[in-house]
Every structure is written in C-alpha cells, then in structure tokens.
Amino acid sequence: MTLAATSAFGLNTVDWEQRVDVDRLRGDRLQRLRAQLEASELGAVLAFDFTNIRYMTATHIGTWAVDKLIRFALLVRGGEPIVWDFGSAARHHQLYAPWLDHPSDERNPSGARAGISTLRGAFNPDANIAEEVARKVRRELDLYGLAGEPVGVDVIEMPVLAALRDAGVTVTDGQQVFLEARRIKTDTEITLLSQAAAMVDAAYDSLYSFLRPGVRENECVGLVSKTLYDMGSEFVEGVNAISGERCSPHPHVYSDRIIRPGDPAFFDILHSHMGYRTCYYRTFAVGSATPAQRDAYTRCRDYMDRAIDLVRPGATTADIVSVWPTAQEFGFPDEEAAFALQYGHGVGLSIWEKPIFSRLVSLDHPEVLEAGMVFALETYWPSADGLGAARIEEELVVTEDGCEVITKFPAEDLLVAGQRYFAVGGPLPTLREPQSHRNRPRG
Secondary structure (H helix, E strand, C coil): CCCCCCCCCCCCCCCCCCCCCHHHHHHHHHHHHHHHHHHCCCCEEEECCHHHHHHHHCCCCCHHHCCCCCCEEEEECCCCCEEEECCHHHHHHHHHCHHHECCCCCCCCECEEECCCCCCCCCCHHHCHHHHHHHHHHHHHHHCCCCCCCEEECCCCHHHHHHHHHCCCCEEECHHHHHHHHHCCCHHHHHHHHHHHHHHHHHHHHHHHHCCCCCEHHHHHHHHHHHHHHHCCCEEEEEEEEEHHHHCCCCCCCCCCECCCCCEEEEEEEEEECCEECCEEEEEEECCECHHHHHHHHHHHHHHHHHHHHCCCCCEHHHHHCCCCCHHHHCCCCCCCCCCCCEEEECCCCCCEEEEECCCCCCCCCCECCCCCEEEEEEEEECCCCCCEEEEEEEEEECCCCEEECCCCCCCCCEEECCCCEECCEECCCECCCCHHHCCCCC
16 A cells, blocks of 8 residues: 555654655665756756755755855766755765765765855955856866756855856856746655645644734744744744735734734745755634625635636636736735736745746646646735735645645635623624724724
8 A cells, every 4th residue: 555645654764664765765866867968958957045955966065055156066867966065064965964975986986075066256356256166166067068058056156256257168058947946845755844834834833822912023034933843843934924904915924913803814924844845824813704705715715716626637727817816906006016916836946846826827827737846926905994815825736636635724615703792692703894983984
C-alpha cells in the first residue's frame, strides 16, 4: 500500500516509519533540473537566487542572506553542481554535505567551494570581485568545453553581468529553466508542502483563540510567528494581518491597528518548512459580523469554489480565471490595478512559481494544468458597506482526476472569533448590524 504524498507524516525522522526521504528529494530535484537544461539551448545554468541554489545543490545557509546575492551555483552540461559559498559555509558543506563530493569527476572533485559576489555593490568596484566571479564561471565552462555555449542566469547584479560578458560568456535568461524544472512537484515535495500547510493550520487555531477586541495586528503577527517557530518553521516569511477598514483596499502590510468589536480581519501566513513555502489566507469576524461582511465572504467563497471545481489535469489557467470577476466588477479600473486580488500561483521553494492565474495574463496566455502541480488560489471581495472585505486562499495539489485541498483550517463559512457576549435576553447574535444599540445614520 502506498500512502498519498499529502499524508500527515510526523515532522521528525524515525527508524520505524518511512517519512520524508531527503536523499531522494535531492536526487529528484537535480534530475529534473538536468532534464530541463538538456532540453534547452544552454550550456549551463548559473543561479544567484537562493531558491534555485537550494533546488540545484540542496544547500542552505539561513534566511538572513536571501536578499544579498552573495552566493552562486553552477550546473554545466555533463557536470555536477558547484556552489560558491559565503566564507565558512563552504567548509561546513565540505564536512556535512557529502552529496557535493564528486570523486569520479577529476574536473570537479568537490562542488563545495568558497566564493563571494559583490555584496550588492558594497565591495569597492576596484577590488575586482565581479571579475573573480566571472573567472570562476569561465574556468568551469572551459573545463567542460562549453565556452562557446550560452549560460542561463536567474537574477544578476550589473557588475557581474558586465564581467561575464567581458570574459567572453554569453549570458541569457535562465529563470525559465529553473521554473520549468520546479513546475511539477515530486511526491516528497508535496509531502513537505502539506506539512508546511499543517503547521499553518495550527497557527490559525492559535490565532482564532487569541482574536478579541483590544489586540493589535502586530500582536497577531507575533503570535503566529511564535507558534510556527515553536513547531520548527525554518522561516516565517511574512504575516499579513489586516483588519477593519484597512481590509478595503487591501494594503498587503500589517500595522499596529487595534481590533474592535465587529471588525473583519484577514490574514495571510507565509512560512518555510525545509524550504517549502505556504501562502494561506483566512478571514474572521471578531465578536460578530454584519450582513454586508457575511455577504462579502459568501461571494468570495463562491468564486473560490467555482475555481476549485474546475481544477484537473488538462484544464487551463484561462478556465480558472474565467469564473472570477473582472477588475471593474469590484471597483478597479483594470486588471493591473486589481492584480493579485483574484489570483493563483505555484507554491514550492518560493511562494510564486509556475503556473500563474490572473485575468491580466491567463486569458491570452493560458497554461495547462498537470498532475503534480501545487498552487494556491486566492479570492477577494469588498463588503457593500465599504467597511471591510473578505479574503480566502486555498492550496491545491492537482491529482490524476481532480485536486486535493491541503489547507485544512475551516473556511466554508465565515468564522466568528472572540468572546461571546450575553445580554439579559441571552447571547448576543453573531450576525448583527454595527452599533446596533444606536443604529442611526449621521447628520
């Protein structure tokens, strides 16, 4: 019997149960990247993006460095991965990353080496750091007889780009090679993505118990972060905590706003478990909800359910976005202005991978869904009273005959969080008009 990749395995490794096979994970990722490289016109791919470096080399030096472009990795046709790493991290990999040893390849006996890029320009340009990066890359191309072949790069600093060109290296876009390799997830990757989502399930349970009038958005961020780090999260990338009138328009950043009775509040929790991300929205009403807020949530959920019903191999991103509203229907002049409110995106080692779902691009440039894809779908709807909005996001695995939702915290109906209040006639209703004790228009 084979368990589904979305089974709820424990997070630890044990000797009495088959769980995540990290050796298989490393091998499968490299095999897929090699296949995409072979199918391309490139002689090699050069990565500065941390997620691509991890996919290629299975190395990680912490999240403090993700925005610094300080390390780089190269895979040439017929060769093994090489990662030039930050100071002592290279020595650490030599000791603890044996999969980077290549004794059978005399040209590349070790794929763990010391190297540094330009620190985003902080090094004095006269130190020739960019030229040294180019020299290292050109040397490997020469060793494998690939000096005349183009090299695909994901992201790059201008001095390094100039140095590579000066060294005779033809540089072109390599991001598509990486993203195509990462488009379909292996069973191991799906397991890790499911575990990451399960950790967010727990964070939402903690948040539901914590929400009440008087807490601030930033306190909610702190609670979620602690819950996830206590569970072993590698990186809490961000927590969107949005409440009250801040829900419409969606600002995409939390504040120190105090949550009040009857407020809508929605959250997006993004974190990393063994490199695999989540992007996972939920909406709550605090204490009670207005009819307008309930109706906004119902409509938001309906758009989500219509989309999920269409997900299966052979469907396209155009099929999905066709059941979502146009930007003009919810108050925006065009799809660019409303971008990412009705949205979908692949999830993996980064939160935005292929495929992308948006009326901005998908109707004219559809992508076909395939089994093994993992992506998130997000819907949004502002409430008719102009005071709030609803936001829902589900992560899905495309199966052979449909899909499976791996975001399990309840979202079928709008949840009311916070204390229940009792009046002399019994409990206050959870559906009520705002300021129902003095519900009169001003003026």
